[in-house]
Amino acid sequence: MNILVTGGAGFIGSHLTDTLVAEGHNVTVVDNLSTGNRDYVNGEATFCQADIRDGAAMDAVFDQGHFQIVFHEAAQTLVPYSIEHPLEDADLNIIGLLNILERCRRYGVEKILFSSSAAVYGDNLNVPIKEEEPLKPASFYGLTKVTAERYIQLYHDIFGLSYAILRYSNVYGERQGSHGEGGVVYIFSKALAKGKGLTIYGDGDQSRDFVYVKDVVRANIAAMAQTVEPGIYNISTKIETTVNALKEILFYFSNAAVAVRYEAARSGDIYRSALDNRKAVEKLKWRPVTKLMPGLLSTYNYFAEEELH
Numbered sequence: 001m002n003i004l005v006t007g008g009a010g011f012i013g014s015h016l017t018d019t020l021v022a023e024g025h026n027v028t029v030v031d032n033l034s035t036g037n038r039d040y041v042n043g044e045a046t047f048c049q050a051d052i053r054d055g056a057a058m059d060a061v062f063d064q065g066h067f068q069i070v071f072h073e074a075a076q077t078l079v080p081y082s083i084e085h086p087l088e089d090a091d092l093n094i095i096g097l098l099n100i101l102e103r104c105r106r107y108g109v110e111k112i113l114f115s116s117s118a119a120v121y122g123d124n125l126n127v128p129i130k131e132e133e134p135l136k137p138a139s140f141y142g143l144t145k146v147t148a149e150r151y152i153q154l155y156h157d158i159f160g161l162s163y164a165i166l167r168y169s170n171v172y173g174e175r176q177g178s179h180g181e182g183g184v185v186y187i188f189s190k191a192l193a194k195g196k197g198l199t200i201y202g203d204g205d206q207s208r209d210f211v212y213v214k215d216v217v218r219a220n221i222a223a224m225a226q227t228v229e230p231g232i233y234n235i236s237t238k239i240e241t242t243v244n245a246l247k248e249i250l251f252y253f254s255n256a257a258v259a260v261r262y263e264a265a266r267s268g269d270i271y272r273s274a275l276d277n278r279k280a281v282e283k284l285k286w287r288p289v290t291k292l293m294p295g296l297l298s299t300y301n302y303f304a305e306e307e308l309h
Contacts, residue, residue: 009036
């Protein structure tokens, strides 16, 4: 199939592109490289450096691509940035999405797959959180994801555009950057590889549901199938891991003893997070297969190796 991956030079998008190319699809990647890395783009994919907010550029991409499927991974993903810069956050995450949705409608795309987030639930202590729980985002980033989901659902209801919305928990893995919800794994790994101290915001007992990037890619591939009805799916492990526990695991892998500084919790950060993935297991026939320890070891080794070059 002809497939578009927005944000395909980024962390998740580049892994997704690799898998789609390996499965024989014709893949086009759109990325403005503001946070993405051109070197991550698969050599067999068509690359277009453009901003999803640029209507003329998107018309050209869709006109040439004849896409059946669009994976929309491009986004502003930093919670603190969204608090400080709500206009910029909304511009990329809402207006950028609308540019893509409009092209999907005009150019006859069959299905869009959207990367949403655990941030839509806010500080909900009913863990693990099911898809039916109330949406109460605690940050503008989370609010843009809620709004984006609603737009996608209405494009389906009004225009018949099929969709799958995947609410990621905290994704981690190779090629990760500091931006994104799993960024703490990257930040800690890079610091330990350099022998630098760690900063933890809050008491460190806040929990996250860390899901490995290649499991997330498999969920996207599963959701792409025509037999999958439009819907919203949590993509997660359903397991809580505290930041303090994450720190200790990475200490063990790095064999490093560095200073740890605790600072005040950041605005918009939630305290406990784990998502119930039973719907994805049942409907997508998907489940996470990578355990936390081997996933973190592979990720740490990747960043430690980077420090050697």
